[in-house]
Amino acid sequence: MMRYLLTFAILSLFLPIRLETGLVLLRPFELITLLSLIIGLTTGRWRGLVFPASFLLLLPFLGWDMISAFSVDIENGLRELLQMSAVGAFAFVLTQEARRLDTHQTVNILLFGMVLILAYTIAWHVAHGYPVGWKHLFDPRLVFTFLPITLAGLLLFAGRAKRRHLWFAWAGLLPLLVLSGERKAFLIYLFLTAALLTRGRLAAMVPAIAAGFVGLFVISTTMDNAYIQKQLQTMLDPLSMGQYEYLAAKGKYAPGDTPSNVQRSFAFTLSRRLISEHPLMGVGTNQFKNIIDTEFRSLPEELRLGIHGEFQRILTENGIIGLSLYLLIWVAAWFRLSRVLTSALFHGLIGAAQARLLPLVVLVPCAFYVGTEASGTRAFVTLILVSLLPELTRHGLCLVLNRARRSRPTSTSHSRFLGRALPGSTR
Known part of the structure; x- marks a missing residue:
């Protein structure tokens, strides 16, 4: 049950369901998180609470964020305190559940839910006269960004037969992303495609990404739709900055x-x-x-909008102190995950390609997302998932290893952690 509650809490962040109050913005996420916390604390499910480094590393940044909010005024501080309490409770629940969370099933549930939200988003836009540019529903449109990350994770560890079907789904995402006009989602898709095809070898990824941009240029020159053409052309020059003085003056x-x-x-x-x-x-x-x-x-x-990018926003609003605490979470997650994957590779639970790819498939796209998106609950939940990724991976491996020992006491060479290793991944 807790697996579904945590999964639904994440999926609720993509739904256009919100309640504006005088102090905070409420979503189903807060209610589901509260329910999960009550169930965990009152049923004796969490005997012996655990506080790993990945959870403790979140506290200094979240605490500094609240202190900085109170420095503005009391109402702003109370608003931030409520938001940090919600995301902190989610981090606490996920930390306690990591020991028994079935990663494979959880990712599949997330994927299924995202596909449903994607279908609803496209159907809504088409029904309202938007054959392209599916960005008018702010919350659901973010599924275009996170669906490729989730699908890439399944592709990375799926068995041979399932992987063929997933590659068809991966190819089918391309025209949908082009029609959506979601530039960050398209760039993440391009990066993930290059990473998967080159098995995470950085020397091969650079020319693969360059080839992707050449293909992007060809599509932009042959596309008849003016909106899509402009969106694609802006991706070809990602460092270009708009002329706000021109807009203000004219x-x-x-x-x-x-x-x-x-x-x-x-x-x-x-x-x-x-x-x-x-x-x-x-x-x-x-x-x-x-x-x-x-x-x-x-x-x-x-x-007159907020900053679209957590790294820039944190440096502006929380200073060098806040940014240092924030970056510490990302750096620690990368190194701790690398250690977990190195150990798993040594014991034959995963292949070399999987060990190389998992940080690239999850951490790099998530960093790109929070670096280009406005701050909010989704950005904080993304940070929590990044910080807890080493624990989720380690406990997922332990769970599969224990199952393998029970079913084959004398052999653990064929791990079922999110499927079998990629063919040739041990090279």
Whole structure:
């Protein structure tokens, strides 16, 4: 039951169900997390609580985030305290359940739920007259980003027969991502495709990614739809920044600009100024948006948004201290996961390709997501999953190893951890 509750909690973050209150924004995520916490604490399910390093590393950053929020004002601090309490409770529940969580089944449930949300998103847009550009439902559109990550994880460890079907599904994602106009999802898909095809060999990934951008250029020049053509062309020049001065002065976008590029350009310029003025502790959690609403209220509404990128936002609002605590979680997750995978490779539970690919398939796309998306519960949950990934992987391997010993007491050479190793992955 807890497996389904945790999975539904994650899937609820992609649903357009929310309740605006005077203080916080409530989603089903908070209610499901609370229910999971009550069940775990009242049923005696968690005998002997565990607090691994991956959980403890989250606390300094989350605590600093709340302290920084209270430095702005009490209401802002209380709002952040409630949000951090919800995501902290989710991290606590997931930490206690990691010992008995069946990774394979959990990922399959996530994939099935994402496919349903994807179908709903596409059907809604088509029914409302949007044959392309499926980005008008803010929450459900994020499934375009996370579905490739989930599918890639299954591809990495699936058996030979199942992997053929998954590759067909992987190829079918490409036209959907192009039509959706979700640029970050397309770039993640391109990176994951290169990583999977080259089995995680970095020397081979570079030309593979370059070939992908050449293909992207060809598609952009042959595409008839103006919207898709513009979205593809902006991906070919990812470092281009919009001209927000042009919009502010003339009331219209410069030729070739997109609203998101212009907003990012404005946010980058303002955050650079604020970082130089408050480098160590930042301006305070959520204060960036307050500054925009106060000092730049004359600008168009599409410019007066928050920072789209956690690394930039944390440095701006929480300073060097906050960013250091945040980066520590990512660095620790990478090295701790590498140690777990090295040990699993040594004991023959996974192959070399799987050991190389898992950090690339999960950590790199998640870092790209939080680095380009606005802050919120989804960004914090992504951080929690990244931090706990070594524990989830280690306990998943132990669970499968124990099953293998019970079924074949004299042999553990054929691990069933998320399926068999990729053919040739031991090279």
